[in-house]
Amino acid sequence: MCGISGIIGPEWHPSQLESMVRIQSHRGPDNSSHFISNDLHAGLGHNRLSIIDLASAANCPMTDHSGNLTIVFNGEIYNYIELKDELSDYNFKTSSDTEVILAAYTKWGTKCVDKFIGMFAIAIWDENRKTLFCSRDRLGIKPFYYYYSGTTFYFASEIKALLAAGIQAEPNWDQWSTYLRTGFYDHSEETFFKNIKSLPPGNNLHLTKDNLDIQTYWTISENHNPSMDSIDQHAQTLEELINNAVTLHLRSDVPVNINLSGGLDSGLLATYIEKLELGNTLYTFTSSFKDKNYDEYERVQHLGLNEFINVQSITLPDSIPDLAQELLWHQEAPFGGIPTIAYYNLHKTIKQYGQKVSLEGQGLDELFAGYKYYEPYHYADIVNKNGWTHLKNVMPNMTLTETLRQQIICIINNNMSIQSQDGTYPLKLDCLSQHILDNEIHTTEFKKPFNSHLNNMIYQDLLHTKLPRVLRMNDKLSMACGIELRVPFLDHRIVEYAFQLPNEYKINSGQGKYLLRQLGEHWIDKSYISKQKVPVVTPQTEWFKHELKSWVIDTITSSSFKSRGLFDHKKVEKAYTNFLHDEPSNSFFIWQWINSELWFQRFID
Numbered sequence: 001m002c003g004i005s006g007i008i009g010p011e012w013h014p015s016q017l018e019s020m021v022r023i024q025s026h027r028g029p030d031n032s033s034h035f036i037s038n039d040l041h042a043g044l045g046h047n048r049l050s051i052i053d054l055a056s057a058a059n060c061p062m063t064d065h066s067g068n069l070t071i072v073f074n075g076e077i078y079n080y081i082e083l084k085d086e087l088s089d090y091n092f093k094t095s096s097d098t099e100v101i102l103a104a105y106t107k108w109g110t111k112c113v114d115k116f117i118g119m120f121a122i123a124i125w126d127e128n129r130k131t132l133f134c135s136r137d138r139l140g141i142k143p144f145y146y147y148y149s150g151t152t153f154y155f156a157s158e159i160k161a162l163l164a165a166g167i168q169a170e171p172n173w174d175q176w177s178t179y180l181r182t183g184f185y186d187h188s189e190e191t192f193f194k195n196i197k198s199l200p201p202g203n204n205l206h207l208t209k210d211n212l213d214i215q216t217y218w219t220i221s222e223n224h225n226p227s228m229d230s231i232d233q234h235a236q237t238l239e240e241l242i243n244n245a246v247t248l249h250l251r252s253d254v255p256v257n258i259n260l261s262g263g264l265d266s267g268l269l270a271t272y273i274e275k276l277e278l279g280n281t282l283y284t285f286t287s288s289f290k291d292k293n294y295d296e297y298e299r300v301q302h303l304g305l306n307e308f309i310n311v312q313s314i315t316l317p318d319s320i321p322d323l324a325q326e327l328l329w330h331q332e333a334p335f336g337g338i339p340t341i342a343y344y345n346l347h348k349t350i351k352q353y354g355q356k357v358s359l360e361g362q363g364l365d366e367l368f369a370g371y372k373y374y375e376p377y378h379y380a381d382i383v384n385k386n387g388w389t390h391l392k393n394v395m396p397n398m399t400l401t402e403t404l405r406q407q408i409i410c411i412i413n414n415n416m417s418i419q420s421q422d423g424t425y426p427l428k429l430d431c432l433s434q435h436i437l438d439n440e441i442h443t444t445e446f447k448k449p450f451n452s453h454l455n456n457m458i459y460q461d462l463l464h465t466k467l468p469r470v471l472r473m474n475d476k477l478s479m480a481c482g483i484e485l486r487v488p489f490l491d492h493r494i495v496e497y498a499f500q501l502p503n504e505y506k507i508n509s510g511q512g513k514y515l516l517r518q519l520g521e522h523w524i525d526k527s528y529i530s531k532q533k534v535p536v537v538t539p540q541t542e543w544f545k546h547e548l549k550s551w552v553i554d555t556i557t558s559s560s561f562k563s564r565g566l567f568d569h570k571k572v573e574k575a576y577t578n579f580l581h582d583e584p585s586n587s588f589f590i591w592q593w594i595n596s597e598l599w600f601q602r603f604i605d
Helices: 014-023 080-086 097-115 159-164 173-182 231-249 264-275 297-301 317-331 338-352 372-386 388-394 402-412 434-438 453-465 467-479 492-498 514-520 526-530 540-545 549-556 559-563 569-581 588-603
Strands: 002-008 031-036 042-048 069-077 118-126 131-136 145-148 153-156 203-207 212-216 256-259 282-288 308-314 357-359 484-486
Touching: 002 014, 002 069, 002 118, 014 031, 014 042, 014 159, 042 069, 042 118, 069 097, 080 097, 097 118, 097 131, 097 203, 145 159, 153 159, 173 434, 173 588, 231 264, 231 492, 231 514, 256 264, 256 338, 264 514, 282 338, 308 338, 317 338, 317 467, 317 588, 338 467, 338 540, 372 388, 372 402, 372 453, 453 467, 467 484, 540 549, 540 569, 540 588, 549 569, 549 588, 559 588, 569 588
Parallel strands: 256 282, 256 357, 282 308, 357 484
Antiparallel strands: 002 042, 002 153, 031 042, 069 118, 118 131, 131 203, 145 153, 203 212
16 A cells, blocks of 8 residues: 656656655655656655565565566455466565555556556556556546646646645635535535646546546446345355455455444455454454433443454544644645544554554445435335336335435435435525526536436435545545455455445345345344444534634634635524524534635635
8 A cells, every 4th residue: 555656748847756755755664766767757765564574675666677667556356366466477576465466567558457456546658658557446546647748747646736836725616616516526526726636536647748538447337137146145246255265355464454333244244254263363443422412332342252343443522623723734635524423533543552553344335335325215116117116015014205206206206316325405596696606617517327316316425415425535535544455245246246246135124135134144143234324423503613623713704714615604693693593403504614724715815
């Protein structure tokens, strides 16, 4: 796990590359190095966090035997041992997965990425052809940002490295308007910085002297002949996939630990790891708050895991302002509020314990419809196929309220507006400035490649509206602490399999993750299995009304906030006064005010 950077073209100086490497040192504290071609046309930089093959020979940039191909790589190829068997004609000098990529590229060319199981951002310079090949993993677990002037190409794991190379930091007003008016971010190649792009997940980038070309190598497609296997057969197949994914994700030459919450996903992950009988004691880390209403640490302790040492990381309200500013520098974009800050604090705790690799259970809620808001999409599929009468037959205990009925109709008519997970509208559009309201925004219509409303919503969450921002936030906050964060349930084979399943194996009798619950009955306490998924519960709303009230007021009444041109500050102050006197369930709009102001202070002012 590392930080990569590079400059290709005629118009740059080695000091720019050195600055890029230096500013990403937190991503790879074990080694920093760079490569510059003889004609000064290409430069590659690398910061290494040593996880697989700790020897210096495995450092990047790494050049192949011919001296022609040079690679910088961020991530892990978990099936590198199996691939090495297929590449036996290559004379390996290391036991690293990096060298396996070089060998695979030599043998299979750009098709090598189809064989990789893992998370990765790769850049390979071909000295003879004067070309650059880059690739990002299928789901975008690892980041890849770039700027192209038309003659010179810059890329890095973090945007701040591009800024360190001299790229001017300017706001991308289209993206800011989209975020403030719709709540969408990390949903496209656009970033919050003008002219700085993100390579889309599952895409390759080819750079030649005269052309930059981006091509998709992986998509999730409709399965027109879904399996008719029984639920027991599906559970067995899924268990085999999970077992293999978890086993591969445990490959490491340094100790691993687990990030636990009180939910089914992390409980399932920890139970599988315990079942594998590794024979050594692992740490588990849990993000907590002192208020028991928001603390799941006690629930984690009741999981009944034997070979684990549980560690609790507590986030206090008075630490939030400083942590928010610190984290914003690493995130480089708006992020998810106090839950994300608390998760960052957790990783600071993990770092204190000297741990370098963490596993978490991210992804199952999206893949197996774990959130309550997925249910109307499932009902819309039932109505579409067999009518309203059949819906009542399938769900005899469901109360079909007029609100739910209208929701289903809107879904069928493709007319659903953005909502938060608790069903409320998360934005305060009347508080936006006229400048933002007048600015033209990119369309937020997403592809609907499936015949199922439920699968289309899962697809949207997975590739556009939910998972991409979670993965970006988690990569940045973990790497800020020099920690590799692995997500075994996002193995692309599990993702592809989830889209083959019938809806009723995801949502059944009003409960999501049905197949997973069937699978977990043999391994996890029934209280975990039966628990209905709820949105992440944190004290954000309560703290914005009490403990963090002065911070909010100082921010929204500051001269910079008033002159920023993003919000109508008088309406903001009125909305916050109403917030203090009401009983709101949603405080996203307040975080949006603070988050935006912090970004402009840090990167533009």
